Amino acid sequence: MMGLNFRELPDLVRKLQKMKVDGIYFQPIEPIYNSRQTFPELKKSALWIPPKDKNEALRIVNELIALKQAGAPIINEKSNLEDLKDYFELRSEDKRIHPKKCEIDLSNLFLVPDGSISFCGTYPAIGNIKKDRIYAALSSPFATFLRKRIRNCGMIKTCMSTCKINKSLFQQARMFLMLNK
Numbered sequence: 001m002m003g004l005n006f007r008e009l010p011d012l013v014r015k016l017q018k019m020k021v022d023g024i025y026f027q028p029i030e031p032i033y034n035s036r037q038t039f040p041e042l043k044k045s046a047l048w049i050p051p052k053d054k055n056e057a058l059r060i061v062n063e064l065i066a067l068k069q070a071g072a073p074i075i076n077e078k079s080n081l082e083d084l085k086d087y088f089e090l091r092s093e094d095k096r097i098h099p100k101k102c103e104i105d106l107s108n109l110f111l112v113p114d115g116s117i118s119f120c121g122t123y124p125a126i127g128n129i130k131k132d133r134i135y136a137a138l139s140s141p142f143a144t145f146l147r148k149r150i151r152n153c154g155m156i157k158t159c160m161s162t163c164k165i166n167k168s169l170f171q172q173a174r175m176f177l178m179l180n181k
């Protein structure tokens, strides 16, 4: 989701529903991974939702929530869609509850097209499946070092990757059932 495409999302959901797609997971635009782009720089770019479009974007997010509540195949939890309003600063009061520490390394593992294995795209890879066994990469001294850095990551307040948001056991179970029906 970003400034250039947010208007198309409800129609996209309706189209996917007609196609009987299992689900769609919305991911808000973030600073480019493994780059020097900062969050303030992203907010100045054309990819961010500009102030003149905030009311429209708020209406669109509410429409997505209504679609989800009506049974559309949106995987994001309602609370996650609500968080989008604060992430894009669509309402005056920020209602997000920020986790104090990131625990991405306990719940996610990314395998990217070049074979890299990583906990989070913001940090270096812990190995590569072309040459490393995943268990060895996960338990290496470098992985232990990164886990400590992740636990104290300074981006915790702005990080909004939907794949990285802490999910309750209930949310994880729902997602599992939805993707395996």
Ligand code: SF4
Pocket: 102, 103, 104, 120, 121, 122, 150, 153, 154, 155, 156, 159, 160, 164
């Ligand atoms: S808060 Fe966690 S998921 Fe977000 S950038 Fe930091 S380590 Fe990665």
